[in-house]
Amino acid sequence: MSLNERRMEAIEHYVFEQREMNKRLEAMEKFLSENFPSFNSSTAAVHVQSSSRTMSDEMKKAECAEVIAECMFEDTQPIKDVLAKPEPSSSGIAKCVRGRVDRKAKEVKTPYTKGQYKRKVLKKAAVRPSPAKVELTNALIEVESQRSPGPRPAPTKIDYPGRQMISDDMRMFIDACLEKYTDMSDTIYTAGNIQIFRSQIDELLTDQYLDDNHIDAFASLLAEKNKLRPGLYQPFIYVSSLHWASKKYDMKSKQYVSHINKDAVTASNFLLLPVNDNEHWTLLVAYLKKATWYFFDSLPNPHRAVLLIVINHLQEETQGCFQTDIKTWKILEAEGVPTQTNGFDCGMFVCKYMENVIQTNSVKWDLLMNLQAEMPKFRAELAFILLCSTLKR
Known part of the structure; x- marks a missing residue:
């Protein structure tokens, strides 16, 4: 019974992650297809799931487009659904999805980090450019500068098990x-x-x-x-x-x-x-x-x-x-x-x-x-x- 429980938890975990990932990718794909016809939306999917250590130019463009998509979709249902907490009825490992700490050269994004809900604060600007007029190259430079890594303090003492x-x-x-x-x-x-x-x-x-x-x-x-x-x-x-x-x-x-x-x-x-x-x-x-x-x-x-x-x-x-x-x-x-x-x-x-x-x-x-x-x-x-x-x- 213990083995079966662990197997069921693993299955629940996998299904939960796939469902949340699919919601996000569907919303992104819709936005990109409407506003960036020349952009290959499959690149964004690779960026979200890949565990490679280096970020290519295409992946950087995908990251930029993702940020733009989040801002454009802030008042729409798809993004709200993706950022919602799991329902209380969720069971098994789905309750405690474990995200990894952001890396310098690779970044894995999930709506949940170490079991705690991580809100993305989407600030509304007084005037926003029309999506059709957004220049991806310029936006890439702007997003890169906004995302320059700042200090991330680490604890000076850890009471580790070993x-x-x-x-x-x-x-x-x-x-x-x-x-x-x-x-x-x-x-x-x-x-x-x-x-x-x-x-x-x-x-x-x-x-x-x-x-x-x-x-x-x-x-x-x-x-x-x-x-x-x-x-x-x-x-x-x-x-x-x-x-x-x-x-x-x-x-x-x-x-x-x-x-x-x-x-x-x-x-x-x-x-x-x-x-x-x-x-x-x-x-x-x-x-x-x-x-x-x-x-x-x-x-x-x-x-x-x-x-x-x-x-x-x-x-x-x-x-x-x-x-x-x-x-x-x-x-x-x-x-x-x-x-x-x-x-x-x-x-x-x-x-x-x-x-x-x-x-x-x-x-x-x-x-x-x-x-x-x-x-x-x-x-x-x-x-x-x-x-x-x-x-x-």
Whole structure:
């Protein structure tokens, strides 16, 4: 019954989000089609849902048009419907939709942030230009200047769950960093196109849902540790979850597999590919020497349906890199692995799955079945390591 309840909550959550998103997109599409005939409304949909780290010019235009649409629609029913609170009769996860903190390079918009209704104040101007006379390019510049990020104060102290599970030195260093980096947009860790901000450190410490930056940063740290201590891990290839996300939103995704070639595949034992489907993290691992896929899921939920799509997309963009067609490889579900007992640690479980799979010695999962109890400690330790990168600057 407990499993069925969690599955029902996940379904309710998905349906709720899709319904709210569709209302907003329908209102925007109507406005754009009437006032911006040359504007491709599908770009706006990509901007709202995409998890890419960079914002193209088209996406900036979409953001501009969205702001204009909100102002034009302030007295109409569609926007009011979108901004309305969920009815009291709503049940399950729909009551506590968890929005992420705004990023510098990416922004996810929902009517709800951390379970609290977030009003958008639409100020009425004394005189507004006619929609037909709005110049999109000029409006883009105006909106960009209005949206320049201001200070976003961060708490100087956090009583996080893993505080008493780490050493005194770690705890003191984290406290010092929280007092030093007092803006949510302060950059803590960078590696390639991966960026971790102060806001994401707070998410990590306070038992919040991890995003692609957290997972990618963890994989980057594994590679760094292996360089410092050669042989610590077996050779592996990592593919960011953004490769699959970009495919879903019809964006360029080949950049995320540009490091995969015949030599890299031959020299590696594993390919690690985190998958985010319906706001749940799972891990797909290719055992390259066995030509076999293993699927790691910290919840006993049916998330296998997306795997073939992910593998097919990977095969399309890495043609000739593998000796055989990876679409024909057997897919096995990893059995006897530790699982989660809450609704927010799936990202950390994916991180620990990756770390243990690539160990030089064969992993003994039966000795790690208490992983859930140590998750607050693992979160604090990861935050500590990321904060240590600030010492290099």
